[in-house]
Amino acid sequence: MEHLVNSKVKQIELSGIRKFFNMVADIEDVISLTIGQPDFETPEHVKNAGIDAILANYTTYTHNAGFYELREAACHFVEKKYGLTYSPKNEVIVTVGASQAIDCTFRTLLEEGCEVIIPSPVYPGYEPLIKLAGGDPIYVDTTNNQFKLTADLIAPYINENTRCIVLPYPSNPTGVTLSEDELKDIAELVRNKNIFVLSDEIYSELNYGKQHHSIARFLREQTIVINGLSKSHSMTGWRIGLLFAPESVTKHILKVHQYNVSCATSIAQKAAYEALTSGIDDADQMKKAYEERLEYVYHRLVKMGFEVVKPDGAFYLFPSIKKFNQSSFDFALSLVRHAGVALVPGSAFSEFGEGYVRLSYAYSMEQLVEAMDRIEKYLESL
Ligand SMILES: Cc1ncc(COP(=O)(O)O)c(C=O)c1O
Incomplete structure (x- = not known):
């Protein structure tokens, strides 16, 4: 009966972020910086x-x-x-x-x-x-x-x-x-x-x-x-x-x-x-932590030679990987396999995202430090 399903719905695909997340979920010892949700508990x-x-x-x-x-x-x-x-x-x-x-x-x-x-x-x-x-x-x-x-x-x-x-x-x-x-x-x-x-x-x-x-x-x-x-x-x-x-x-x-x-x-x-009401400024605490992480990750990425626009908000960085001459999907896959770090291929964010990867820094500082060390080591081995 699938042929009767609305053609517009049939043409829609699952989000590329989830697809990539599911693909790498079984690989062991991976630090995943893929998900766009705060790592803090609800106040x-x-x-x-x-x-x-x-x-x-x-x-x-x-x-x-x-x-x-x-x-x-x-x-x-x-x-x-x-x-x-x-x-x-x-x-x-x-x-x-x-x-x-x-x-x-x-x-x-x-x-x-x-x-x-x-x-x-x-x-x-x-x-x-x-x-x-x-x-x-x-x-x-x-x-x-x-x-x-x-x-x-x-x-x-x-x-x-x-x-x-x-x-x-x-x-x-x-x-x-x-x-x-x-x-x-x-x-x-x-x-x-x-x-x-x-x-x-x-x-x-x-x-x-x-x-x-x-x-x-x-x-x-x-x-x-x-x-x-x-x-x-x-x-x-x-x-x-x-x-x-x-x-x-x-x-x-x-x-x-x-x-x-x-x-x-x-x-x-x-x-x-x-x-x-009582929590109208609750974001301030989290914001402080995100900002520290942003500064840390941004400077590590720049030091590694990534071209990256410094963000003004949210909790993502979107570095260019164009110089590696690989699709963003292949780059992200190699990174998971050889560095043990998962980032989202830029192609998940429409065609103009190709050539980039998304890194979410809504993760603990320990995870971010380890992830940056792993990426650096991987790049040195290329
Ligand atoms: C830009 C943007 N808009 C909307 C949403 C969805 O927000 P909600 O979880 O409140 O539905 C997200 C979630 O990641 C987002 O990044």
Whole structure:
């Protein structure tokens, strides 16, 4: 009966990150720097709020958009941190992770033939969802622009089919982000055009040395802001995302969300409330540790001769491996086999990721030191 399965679904492939992870899972004594999730535990007070919610029988459906106080806390969070103003009444939706917020957004905005401009290399989660919603992903090569999708790169790709631009900054897999001026330029470019911006800011709390800016401050009416607690509060498994947009858009996204999941898990919502109130600055501790690791790994890589753009945020480095004259897949495979270190081939992040590998430094300093030693030894043996 497989022939009856929706052809769009059949054409989608599993994420290259997972594929590579599964492939190397059985090789022994490998330090894996492949996964993009914090290595910290969810803060204790947040875990306790989840436990309390269960004990208090907070186990029923909530409002579709999330319980009101949580929506208030979410709006307060983005106002305090990034100067964004949204109404808790009708301009925020609590979703099942940022992933579901992205899916609901594309399904609400796109129709057959709509084009979505995406920087490349990029997180692989957008393309399948765009295609399922009938849209066409249009990748823009950012490799010669410090991995930044700036207004001058976007302009040539805008046409009457362009419905949306994805701005995923700070970026997975490159860690770079856009400055306030670069965001303003993009806002000017698309202002009053029939184009939305999906601004995926899931790493907004993990920025090093630079203040995070959201394009919604300059282009509120056309922007859908995606955020969540997965990275900021080390809550990947709780599945709490946040979506902010003007009421005219949110009211339609809410319908898709409602029929999809009814609401985010009530227990996780209570934990999220604790995180966004008493734990509003919880990311700071983790950020300090990430920054130390970033400095260490970045300098080790540079010392080994890798060309690598120094990131502004998230917890990834994306060094070039072009000088080894191997595909990123073959390079990563040799590294696993001969050095015992797993990195993700850049090709997992769309075609322009070829020639790079992604290293996640959301791992302990001990693991990072050992991994760097192993890579160095391997390179010396070549
Ligand atoms: C850029 C980006 N957006 C969205 C997500 C998904 O976040 P969540 O786990 O909250 O669904 C990830 C996860 O790695 C990501 O890197």
